Amino acid sequence: MEHIRTPKVEHVSLIDRASPRKPCVGTLYLTASHSIFVEHDAERHRETWVLHSLVCLVEKLPTTPAGCPLLLRCRNFQVFQFIIPQEKDCQDVHASLTRLSRPERYAELYCFSFNPNTDKEAREEGWSAIDLQAEYRRMGLPNHLWQLTMANRDYRVCDTYPSDLYVPKSVTTPIVVGSSKFRSRGRFPTLTYYHRDNHATICRSSQPLSGFSARCLEDEQMLQAITSSNPGSSFMYVVDTRPKLNAMANRAAGKGYENEDNYSNIRFQFLGIENIHVMRSSQQKMFEVCDLRSPTMTDFLWGLENSGWLKHIKAILDAGVFIARAVAEEGVSVLVHCSDGWDRTAQACSVASLLLDPFYRTLKGLMVLIERDWVSFGHKFSHRYGHLDGDPREVSPVMDQFLECVWQLSLQFPCAFEYNERFLLHLHEQIHSCQFGNFLGNSQKEREELRVRERTHSVWAHLWMNRADYINPLYRPDHSQTQGVLRPATAPYCFKFWRGMYCRSEQVHQRPPTVTDVLTTVREESQQLEAELSAQQEVPRGTAHPPVLSCFLMMCKMEIKLCALHCIFYLLKCRFPCHRGEPESLLQGVARNKLKSSDPDLSTNSDQESGVTDLSCLSPSSGEDSVKDPDSDEAAYSTA
């Protein structure tokens, strides 16, 4: 609280980018965790909540006659612009928010103060919702080929790895230790995915410290053991996800890549995914394109090309496809690494797993996959997503790219994924917001030291609780698309610009419902109808002269039934609104969009606050009264 200079500023305007000419006036409050804007309108009292930890940039723009504009850019790509009447207030708010949005210590992060109304038991249960040992068991491990190694107990061998790891049965602790000494940061080759159908595996590690000629017997034995653990193949692939040039440059620093001559039975392959710095500047360039005011088609397409973003997404998906094909079609195990094995390796391994195993295309499965390939294997969440004020060169949209790969795949296979786009967006937000402890720190070890399990809540329990919001209406567990291995096309034209993610601030308002919205609504309605029908069948069929008692029972049940029916008809009415008098004005959109500490999931474009409002979204937000779409070229229309 010591950072808040002014807890409350009156007569602040919130400008909506969708219609900058209609600001709404209200009061801006600064709390320890949120900026809250309350509109003055007596009728509506709408609130906009912005979590400090989601703010990545606070910008003071040049003063205008209307006041001092203050721009908040959020890590989930939302943008808020306030106009504060007094220069002094603006400075104070700017200074406070700048400090609040850049916590210096973990203890300042929201997850340590976030306290939803759940008891201790429920919280602990939440933390055990995703159990990685159960996941390895699900894959069929341990078995006659693979065993759990004790080598990394207490993080003795590698402090960025989890403590429980699977290695081939023949691998002894000395081999693990020896191999780890030959790998960057001790990240020795270990199993991440086991393909039950044919025993082929995906293993991961960091780069070998091979330099120009160094060798390590234990490391060679390790790879040999991995190859032999796959009875179906006489060789394995070693995949370096970096561009060849980068890997070669690393040799000069005593690192590098495996020499095919030193390892028996490996086939080596580069996959050409660029490093975190290239990715960071690529995403930055893409934002600049999204930020353009009334861009032409040429501006947009040229900017998109110039950013290179889709090229990088394609490279990651191509890497995943290569690995998945090796495992599923050739039955060959693959060892994946990059430099440290926590960014590109995580991307490639998780995309490949997603393609190989339908489980990861379920809601629970994606949680497990992220927990395994990202959280447990030491993806540096706090560094990459700038949870604390630190080195900006460590920040990079690695996870954004993985989520985008999932989204791109869901375009090609609309029925294959149990979760919808909203789930990916919320996940993205949670990774940045630090409302939950899951993504804190940079390794499992750090999280243990921070005692996140005791002091914070788990995001998985929270997402699971709200799972109804995240279900893809087209998903059916028995559908052919949900079975087996996915074989996506990766021709350049298969990749789309992810508007839902990168144009957040404009899309929340005034958009006609998408097909997914509509189908979700219809499916929910069907479920209610189903429940209604099945309840109905329990009512005893009235005979010509029912006994008095059963007749009475029937009456009682019927009353309930009629109530339910009324509900249904009410809902149906909402589904077919005639002219809804007042169209939603812009701020309602923002209000919907508010971030309440008790329910952070309202923070994105949730049209699903309640079943009823949701049903009304069947009718596109259009019409003479509605505010014109933000995107339409305003200048072109100012004809008067």
Added chain:
Amino acid sequence: MEFAELIKTPRVDGVVLHRPFMPTVEGTLCLTGHHLILSSRQDNTEELWLLHSNIDYIEKRFVGSLGTIIVKCKDLRIIQLDIPGMEECLNIASSIEALSTLDSVSLMYPFFYRPMFEVVEDGWNMFLPEEITLTLLTDEWRLSSVNKDFGVCPTYPQLVAVPKAVDDDTLRKVATFRHGGRFPVLSYYHKKNGMVMMRAGQPLTGTNGRRCKEDEKLINATLRPGKRGYIIDTRAINVAQQAKARGGGFEQEASYPQWRRIHKAIERYNILQESLIKLVEACNDQSQSMDRWLSKLEASNWQTHVKEIVTTACLAAQCIDREGASVLVHGTEGTDSTLQVTSLAQIILDPCCRTMRGFQSLVEREWLQAGHPFQQRCAQSAYSNSKARLEAPVFLLFLDCVWQVLRQFPCSFQFNEHFLVLLFEHAYASQFGTFLGNNAAERLKLKLPQKTVSLWSWVNRPQEMERFLNPLYEPNNLVIWPSVAPQSLLLWEGVFLRWNRSSKCLDEAYDEMVHIIEYNKELQSKVNALRRQLAQLETGDGLLETP
């Protein structure tokens, strides 16, 4: 029969057909007067029937005595035929070339096609001009038959809607002042506020600023007292200026003080044709480079054209609906970009145009009757390397724009994407006569209604219609404002990538969607039935209770 002369080899055995994403078929290739047929002569395999008129371009290749013909179709599909024997291959190729470029319209397939279905509702009589405009008419407008013999304007229909205050003599004079005799006529009447949209050819002001009092009178007659109107010129200002040198021009402020003129730059003719060729070339590029794809997509400018048309249509719609002003739209001839704008504006403004019947009526009224020269524009498609003269994908661009709006408002259209794709196909090659000829006069001369079957007769049969109905449709009486931001306008994959990717998963998703909606309807009717039953029980119980 003259076709026989053109067919050098009517039949070749052992031909292998390669199609994208489909298994290869080996069979017998037959050429008929209008079709290329490949049949494996087995019961369970599908036969290929390709209209010669659908063939845009063919390429020949030889490896030893095995010839290969690559057939590039106007619907953008590319198929490959491996033909054993050099001579057969050459014969087939030259036959196809001759048959696919027949000069005479009356030799086209629609004149030979006999429907295998019973025509219940004749499409030729479905959208008579009287009926179309009758609904639009108020006491301010009338139907004029000044063009009964196509003498005043050869590209207009016989009946046109004009202001009541203007007599036929005035119309004749105005026609001499407008390009191609296309005097301003009513295109759309906005019931909500009585505002109208008109379209015309450019005024022939020439370099010395010729005026035409009758023209001014005509368009002023559409204004409410004290109100201003908007003239939307679909050409950039410099293009419009240049037109003066060739006798054309635009409405000068001095002569039309009550009108405000806005210029928008919608491209025409060969620029559009080149754009299509580049786009299709980009889509067929097999290289895996993202940069190359995006830069080719950008360089084709296709998406820019789409954006420009949608923006201009929004502008017209906004003038009418928001500003409460009447609008006159024209470009040069008033047969291309003008129609793109007027018809798309109606999609935005008028919910009727978003229904199946209404959209057909729109195409009939704003494209066929309004004199868009389909036969010239659709003579060649993206693969032809003959120099484009009059060809241009004007109608395809319009369909693309409709698709963009449909995609943004997935529940507001009664028809689906398949219907738009169907119209694209049939505009370029068809067994139906609907898109033959360049204007109403030509169609009358060709006796199309008597000699050919209308596309609408076929589409509107319940069996066919079902495929083209949007399961998500909920009538929406509002004006729909599409977004024109570049990120809202996507490449129309249903046309441009249709043959480059497998549609299996997307088709499955569509089926799943239909299933979800149908299941819901089923449940609803069950619940409704139960409700009735309950209501009966309730009254019955009431009776039981009384004694």
